[in-house]
Amino acid sequence: MRQVSEEQTRDPVVRARLFAEHELADRAGEFDRTGRLPRDVIRKMADEGLLGAAVPKRWGGHGLDPLAYGELTESVGKACASTRALLTVHTSLVCETLAERASDRLKGKYLTDLATGRRIGCFALSEAEAGSDAASVTTRYVKKGDIFVLDGRKKWISFAGIADLLLVFANDNGVSSAFLVERDMPGVEIHPMSGFLGNRATHIAEVSFTDVEVPAENLVSGIGLGFGFVANTALFHGRYSIAWAGVAIAQAALEVMCAYATEREQFGTRIGSHQLVQKMVADAVTQVAAARELCRRAGRLRLERSTDAVMATNIAKYFSSTIAQQVTSDAVQVLGGNGCWDQYPAERLFREAKILEIIEGTSQLQQLMIADYGYKKFAVRSRGGEDEVL
Amino acid sequence: MPSESLTSMENGAAADTAAAIRNYVRANMTALRDVDLRDDDNFFEKGFVTSIFAMQMLDFIESTFGIEVPDDRITLQNFSSIDSMTRMVGELKHAAGE
Ligand SMILES: Cc1cc2nc3c(=O)[nH]c(=O)nc-3n(C[C@H](O)[C@H](O)[C@H](O)COP(=O)(O)OP(=O)(O)OC[C@H]3O[C@@H](n4cnc5c(N)ncnc54)[C@H](O)[C@@H]3O)c2cc1C
Numbered sequence: 183m184r185q186v187s188e189e190q191t192r193d194p195v196v197r198a199r200l201f202a203e204h205e206l207a208d209r210a211g212e213f214d215r216t217g218r219l220p221r222d223v224i225r226k227m228a229d230e231g232l233l234g235a236a237v238p239k240r241w242g243g244h245g246l247d248p249l250a251y252g253e254l255t256e257s258v259g260k261a262c263a264s265t266r267a268l269l270t271v272h273t274s275l276v277c278e279t280l281a282e283r284a285s286d287r288l289k290g291k292y293l294t295d296l297a298t299g300r301r302i303g304c305f306a307l308s309e310a311e312a313g314s315d316a317a318s319v320t321t322r323y324v325k326k327g328d329i330f331v332l333d334g335r336k337k338w339i340s341f342a343g344i345a346d347l348l349l350v351f352a353n354d355n356g357v358s359s360a361f362l363v364e365r366d367m368p369g370v371e372i373h374p375m376s377g378f379l380g381n382r383a384t385h386i387a388e389v390s391f392t393d394v395e396v397p398a399e400n401l402v403s404g405i406g407l408g409f410g411f412v413a414n415t416a417l418f419h420g421r422y423s424i425a426w427a428g429v430a431i432a433q434a435a436l437e438v439m440c441a442y443a444t445e446r447e448q449f450g451t452r453i454g455s456h457q458l459v460q461k462m463v464a465d466a467v468t469q470v471a472a473a474r475e476l477c478r479r480a481g482r483l484r485l486e487r488s489t490d491a492v493m494a495t496n497i498a499k500y501f502s503s504t505i506a507q508q509v510t511s512d513a514v515q516v517l518g519g520n521g522c523w524d525q526y527p528a529e530r531l532f533r534e535a536k537i538l539e540i541i542e543g544t545s546q547l548q549q550l551m552i553a554d555y556g557y558k559k560f561a562v563r564s565r566g567g568e569d570e571v572l
Numbered sequence: 573m574p575s576e577s578l579t580s581m582e583n584g585a586a587a588d589t590a591a592a593i594r595n596y597v598r599a600n601m602t603a604l605r606d607v608d609l610r611d612d613d614n615f616f617e618k619g620f621v622t623s624i625f626a627m628q629m630l631d632f633i634e635s636t637f638g639i640e641v642p643d644d645r646i647t648l649q650n651f652s653s654i655d656s657m658t659r660m661v662g663e664l665k666h667a668a669g670e
């Protein structure tokens with residue numbers, strides 16, 4: 183474990199790393215087995231300022247820039263994927279989105295509480311029949327005087343089991359809007375789900391809304407801005423978090439793989455000296471380094487507020503979740519029987535990595551967007567006498 | 573292809589604004605579609621752009637024209653066509669004293 187100076191311990195990124203190494207890494211297996219993230223961990227995250235890490239200081243956060251927030255996400259994600267998922271959902275999908283898209287009045291009402299961990303937020307977009315095609319949600323809203331009435335059912339909502347506030351997306355005859363719904367508003371029911379491949383300690387639930395009356399001031403941004411502005415802003419932040427989550431899991435798997443390969447002996451020699459094992463290690467080292475650089479590039483573009491940041495984030499998310507899957511699979515392979523046994527972390531990392539290829543837009547959806555970008559950027563053709571980029 | 577209503581009221585600055593927005597929209601239109609984009613076309617209704625476009629457009633406008641679009645201006649109406657965005661940018665610049 184690296185030594186840290188007194189000055190460094192005031193740096194939120196260093197503190198997050200220490201917290202992850204000392205308080206999460208050894209407990210990740212337990213969280214996975216019990217299927218819950220204990221309250222003491224969430225409280226500690228709040229005390230450490232992790233839950234508002236990327237939120238502007240004005241609203242109670244640390245105001246970390248995207249590169250520092252990415253590094254922090256990697257530290258937490260390397261130690262425990264379910265704990266990192268709380269950052270993805272609460273901090274990236276909910277807090278960062280409200281910081282950018284909510285009115286000051288709504289921020290005053292909720293954002294400071296969220297950034298300081300007094301309330302936990304979750305992101306309720308998906309439904310049983312609306313996954314990749316998220317704009318097609320059937321949860322409805324109707325405006326009645328100065329309230330909105332919501333009806334419908336959401337599925338797969340991470341942390342809905344413990345969240346106080348839900349960012350909910352609903353449609354009114356094709357007009358999509360986003361609302362902040364408090365858990366204890368009458369008509370909100372939470373139905374916990376279990377049996378997941380990974381993210382087992384993320385308190386996933388279905389949420390039903392029956393005639394839920396939401397004050398008009400809880401509308402985020404405006405009527406009709408739910409999917410185009412609010413959900414897409416959220417996914418922009420969420421995908422950045424998942425991109426770093428892929429680096430985190432792959433880095434953890436790489437370390438497990440290297441430690442094992444330099445210890446375990448077969449045929450009278452360390453298995454790490456077999457060239458076929460070296461190939462897996464070399465590929466893992468290279469892929470992790472490449473994924474981390476793509477994440478940093480996305481982070482730099484976000485810092486510059488470049489419009490290229492959106493595609494750079496999609497590319498980083500797609501690549502790092504893909505290599506996380508490959509590297510964790512190779513870690514299981516290098517550990518052999520022990521790789522398939524829950525007394526070693528490789529099998530958990532393998533399960534966690536697969537989730538990253540599904541959430542925040544599946545790999546196929548990323549491929550569609552990246553290919554479209556590729557055509558626009560690289561298919562230069564002559565039209566009407568002038569060259570133009572499609 | 574600028575619409576007539578806008579063409580008649582365009583002055584130099586507005587023309588530059590419209591040109592910058594037009595270029596950005598064209599560069600971000602779904603690639604595998606041959607479309608003739610008019611300045612008054614509602615590209616959400618016509619399906620010319622991908623779903624992340626609205627958010628990118630807001631960032632583009634704020635960073636390119638050095639303005640902050642206030643909450644009450646972030647409406648689908650204001651972002652749905654080149655004309656409506658050009659008008660909004662002009663009004664915001666005017667309000668900022670430029
Ligand atoms: C652990 C976990 C946590 C989650 N947490 C949340 C949460 O907090 N909030 C929330 O709102 N949702 C959450 N989700 C839901 C998640 O966002 C969806 O599962 C995801 O968007 C995919 O939707 P789907 O499961 O309906 O799959 P589908 O959309 O049915 O896709 C099934 C398959 O078809 C492919 N496919 C679909 N359309 C196309 C296409 N056009 N071209 C090519 N291939 C295509 C997909 O890539 C995928 O391989 C969570 C899911 C999981 C597993």
